[in-house]
Amino acid sequence: MESRRFLFVSADAALITDLAWQIHREGHDVKYYIEAATDKEIGDGFVPKTDDWKADVDWADVVIFDDIWVGSDIGTGTLAQELRAQGKAVVGGTPNTDHLEEDRGYAMEVLEEQGVNTIEHHIFYDFDEGIQHVQENPAPYVIKPLGEVQNVKRLLYVGNEADGSDVTSVLRAYKKAWGHRMKGFQLQRKVEGVEVAVCGFFDGNQFVDTVNFNFEHKKLFPGNIGPSTGEMGTSMFWAGRNRLFEQTLGKLEEWLADEGYVGSIDLNCIVNEHSIYPLEFTPRFGYPTITLQEESFESSTGQFFYDLAHGNAPELSVHKGYQVGVRIVLPPFPFNDEQTYDESSRNAAIVFETEHREGIHIEDAKNVDGQWRVAGESGMPLVVTGKGKTMQKAREQCYDRIDDIVIPNLYYRDDIGERWIDGDGDQLLAWGYLGPQSA
Known part of the structure; x- marks a missing residue:
């Protein structure tokens, strides 16, 4: 395709660096804006930068927002909507789609209105009321913070006790430690099954027919133990509009078209032999999900996002097997400790024992005179990917x-x-979710 101009906007932390780098390497003109002062060096030496994204809007053929947050508040959906009203091609949300992630109660209302089955859930803005609810309705629950504090991933808690006693203990601790920041929380009944996310790309009118199914690994340690992180790794594959898609994201196609949404949208679910239970939306790119998706694209990444933003019936050719992505992290991830970061990780050299860079993707990294180095404050320099005809082969390559x-x-x-x-x-196939489309 001819060279296009892409403007990437991180209105808070830097997240979209690798996608910007990929499109830049395909020969397109790229400018990348990062709002967070601590992240501004991320991507240096890899991606051309701009200090004023609004001044470059007229320059761009496509504007791409990487998240819903503008600082500590949602807001990129409003910015994207305003730009679309001016005739710009934008990958980004709307105020209502931003709200899907920020307010879990609203997300469940939207799902129910569109005929999607949901788990029993309750929203609380008072810790004592939540504790009382668990005591009066004993069961295992999941605690999901609302608002900006939900970005502190370790606050998500999955209960184990049948009487809910561990959940009430955690709520009492949160009241003391986080009561000043946590605007509220959702209590969701715990359901056993397979956790799988359904992810589609929406072009403002409809979903692209190629659908992504991914499996997140949020806990810090192998075996799914330890504190929750944003994500430690993801496995995935691509398929068509099967039963799992049609009973979840497929039911939102008209709603998203009315919104004029453009971009990636992900619905994480628990699935068992009885039903599908949606857990939460990611109405934006997922990280490192987009990195792994990008690795599996066999058609042009720039062409795809140009066509997606312009509603040009984008075509997407992808790797037909399985893909695995692993996040490489450094101390004190997933915690914040400036002294530990300064002593152990800041500006550390990234060294490769071979010349090849296949499957190596940047997150918080920079290139200084040809030497890759750790950048930013978060300790997440790289994502490494692999793919293969089987999940085991993809793991081995990664x-x-x-x-x-x-x-x-x-x-x-x-x-x-x-x-x-x-x-x-085996379970998803046995339950009939991943075969040919069925009712």
Whole structure:
């Protein structure tokens, strides 16, 4: 395709660096804006930057927002909507789609209105009322914070006790430690099954027919234990509009068209032999989901997002097997400790034992005179990916590539993709969700 001009906007933290780098490497003109002062160096040496994205809107053929947040408030959906009203082609949300992530109660209302089955859930703005509800209705619950504080991923808590006693204890602790910041929380009944996310790309009118199914690994340590993180790794594959899609995101197609939404939207679910239970929306790119999706694109990434933003019936050719992505992290991730970061991670060199860079993707990294270095404040420099005809082959390629990376103090999960091999895949196929479309 001819060269196009892409403007990437991180209105808060830097998240979309790798996609900007990929499109830049395809020969397109790219400018990248980062709002957060601590993140401004991220992508230096990889991607051309701008200090004033609004001044470059007229320059751009496509504007791409990477998240819903503008600082500590939602707001990129409003910005995207305003730009579309001016005739600009934008990958981004709307005020209502931003609200899907920020307010979990509203998200459940939208799902129910569109005929999607939901789990029993309750919204509370008072800790004592939530505790009383659990005591009067004993069961395992999941605590999901509302608002900006939900970005502190370790606050999500999945209860284990049948009487809910662990949940009430956690709520009392949150009241003391987080009561000043947590605007509210959702209590969701815990459901057993396979956790799977359905992800589609929407062009303002309809979904692209190629649908992504991914499996998140949010806990810090192998075996799914330890504190919750944003994400430690993802496994995935692509398919068509099967039963799992049609009973979830497919039911929102008209609603999203009315909104004029453009971009990636993900609905994480628990699935068992009885039903599908949506958990939460990601009405934006997921991280590192988009990195792994990008690795599996076999058609032009720039062409796809240009066509998506312009509503040009985008075509997408993808790898037909399985894909695995692993996040490489450094101390003190997932916590914030400036002294530890300064001593262990800041500006650390990223060294490769081979010349190839296949499957190596940047997050919080910069390139200084040809030397890759850790950038920013978060300790998430790289995502490494692999793909294969089987999930096991994808895992092997991914971890072989990780073995070639040297960063002092790096750590990562070594079990990404194992859940599929150990039974998740067989169960989803046996329950009929991943075969040909059915009612």
